[in-house]
Amino acid sequence: MLEECQNDIDVVLIATPDHHHAPAAIRSIHLGKATFSQKPLAHDIYECYALAKAAREQKVPTQMAEFERGLIQERTRAGLQAARARGRLRGRKPLSPDDPRIRTAKALHGDKKMPVVDICRTLQVSRPTLYRWLAMN
Secondary structure (H helix, E strand, C coil), X not given: CCCCXXXXXXEEEECCCHHHHHHHHHHHXXXXXXXXXXXXXXXXXXXXXXXXXXXXXXXXXXXXXXXXXXXXXXXXXXXXXXXXXXXXXXXXXXXXCCCHHHHHHHHHHHXXXXXXHHHHHHXXXXXXXXXXXXXXX
16 A cells, blocks of 8 residues: 555554554655654564664654553642642642732843843743733733
């Protein structure tokens, strides 16, 4: 199938059953396509050597993805459970527009003397947080 449409594609994403990852990746690399494969990339060290050799010879970019979906869900659940145990139902308490950090952010931004990146560094907040604070009335 890959050989039939090789002129129409630039990248191959491999999301097949585990035992097909290495053979599919080697096939796409030999066709000169950038290859992105899910883990496990291979079942033994010899498949890894074959993949590395093919990528080196063909000079195409290759990547392996490790999706941590389960770990992220587990950590989120644990964080929510800990917050509920402390009596919190919905994350952090909302800040008042009179909070000193928000007033400082608005003053620094209003002066137009300091770039946003420096304001964020000074206040130790992310850009989205800074913009959320600036939008508060």
